[in-house]
Amino acid sequence: MIKLYKGKYIIEVNTLKLGAIEAGGTKFVCAVGNGEGEVFERMKVDTDHPDKTIPAVIEFFKTHQVDALGIASFGPVDVDKDSPTYGNITSTPKPGWKDYPFISHFEKELNIPVGFTTDVNGAALGELTYGAAKGLDGCLYITVGTGIGAGAISNHQLVQGFSHPEMGHILVRRHPEDHYEGHCPFHKDCLEGLAAGPAIEARWGKKGHLLTDHALAWEIEADYLAQALMQYILVLAPKRIIMGGGVMKQERLFPLIREKVKDLLNGYVAFPQVAEHIDDYIVPPGLGDNAGITGALILAGEAYKTVKVK
Numbered sequence: 001m002i003k004l005y006k007g008k009y010i011i012e013v014n015t016l017k018l019g020a021i022e023a024g025g026t027k028f029v030c031a032v033g034n035g036e037g038e039v040f041e042r043m044k045v046d047t048d049h050p051d052k053t054i055p056a057v058i059e060f061f062k063t064h065q066v067d068a069l070g071i072a073s074f075g076p077v078d079v080d081k082d083s084p085t086y087g088n089i090t091s092t093p094k095p096g097w098k099d100y101p102f103i104s105h106f107e108k109e110l111n112i113p114v115g116f117t118t119d120v121n122g123a124a125l126g127e128l129t130y131g132a133a134k135g136l137d138g139c140l141y142i143t144v145g146t147g148i149g150a151g152a153i154s155n156h157q158l159v160q161g162f163s164h165p166e167m168g169h170i171l172v173r174r175h176p177e178d179h180y181e182g183h184c185p186f187h188k189d190c191l192e193g194l195a196a197g198p199a200i201e202a203r204w205g206k207k208g209h210l211l212t213d214h215a216l217a218w219e220i221e222a223d224y225l226a227q228a229l230m231q232y233i234l235v236l237a238p239k240r241i242i243m244g245g246g247v248m249k250q251e252r253l254f255p256l257i258r259e260k261v262k263d264l265l266n267g268y269v270a271f272p273q274v275a276e277h278i279d280d281y282i283v284p285p286g287l288g289d290n291a292g293i294t295g296a297l298i299l300a301g302e303a304y305k306t307v308k309v310k
C-alpha cells in the first residue's frame with residue numbers, strides 16, 4: 001500500500017499481500033504472506049518439467065492475487081541486474097530448466113514486480129531479518145543437502161560479483177580415512193562431491209538418517225564442513241554462520257564442526273565470536289525449514305518498493 005506521509009509517498013510492505021517461491025531441485029514451495037515474514041497460505045509442487053510445474057505455480061498466485069513475488073531459486077542463476085538474461089536459470093542438467101526465464105515469465109503472467117535471487121541467498125536474507133542472525137548486518141547461510149551451497153550478506157548487501165558465489169565447490173583436504181572418490185560431475189572430490197547428502201549415501205551405502213550411530217561417518221563429514229567454514233571465515237569474516245539443509249538435521253554435527261573449526265584456525269582468528277562464543281557463532285537456522293520462503297517474501301517486498309517508487 002502506498003500512503004502519503006508528511007508530503008512523501010511511503011510504501012507499507014506489511015500491508016501488502018506478497019507471494020514467495022522457494023524453487024528447489026525436487027520441489028517448489030509457494031507461499032502467500034506479508035512483509036513481516038508471516039505466511040498465510042502454502043502450496044508444494046514437484047519440480048518436474050517447467051511446462052508442468054510452472055502453470056500450477058502461476059495458478060496459485062493468480063488465485064491469491066499477490067501484489068509482488070519473490071523467488072529464491074536453485075541455480076546456477078543469472079543475478080546480474082544489468083545482464084540481458086537477468087532472472088534466468090543458466091546451465092542445469094534438469095530437463096527443460098536450462099535458460100528458463102524465471103523473472104520475465106512470471107512478470108508477464110502475473111503483471112507484478114518480481115524479486116529474484118538464489119535459494120541460499122534467500123535463506124540468508126530470511127535468517128538475517130527474522131531468524132538466527134536478526135539484529136546483525138550480515139551472516140552466511142550454508143545448506144548441506146542434495147547439494148552444498150552458501151549465500152553471504154555483508155553490510156546488508158548480498159555478496160556477489162560477476163555472478164553469485166559457488167561456495168559448495170571449493171576444494172578441501174581429504175580425510176585420511178576417506179577413500180570415496182567424490183560425486184561432483186565437474187570436480188569429483190570438491191566439498192559438494194565429498195560432503196553433500198548423496199556423497200554420504202554413496203560412501204556408506206545408506207542414507208544419512210540411517211547412519212546416526214556411525215561415528216566415523218560424522219567425523220569425516222564434520223572434517224570437510226569445518227574446513228569449508230574455516231575458508232569462509234578467512235575470506236568473508238561473516239558475522240554469524242547458519243547451517244541448514246537435510247544433512248544438518250544430524251545435530252551431533254554442530255559440536256563436532258565447532259571444535260574442528262577452532263582446531264583448524266588454531267588461534268589465528270582470535271575474535272571472541274570464534275575464540276569464546278563459537279556455540280553462538282555456528283548455529284542452526286532460527287526459522288527452521290522456513291528460512292528460504294521467508295527470504296523470498298522479503299524479496300517480494302523489496303521488488304514492490306523498487307518498482308513502485310521508480
Ligand code: ADP
Nearest residue numbers: 145146147197198207208209245246247249250
Ligand atoms: P534439498 O537439498 O534437495 O533441498 P534437503 O536439504 O532435505 O533437500 O537435503 C536432502 C539430503 O539430506 C538427502 O541426501 C538426505 O539423505 C539428507 N538427509 C535428510 N535428513 C537427514 C538426516 N536426518 N540425517 C542425515 N542426512 C539427512
Ligand code: ZN
Nearest residue numbers: 169184187190
Ligand atoms: Zn564441484
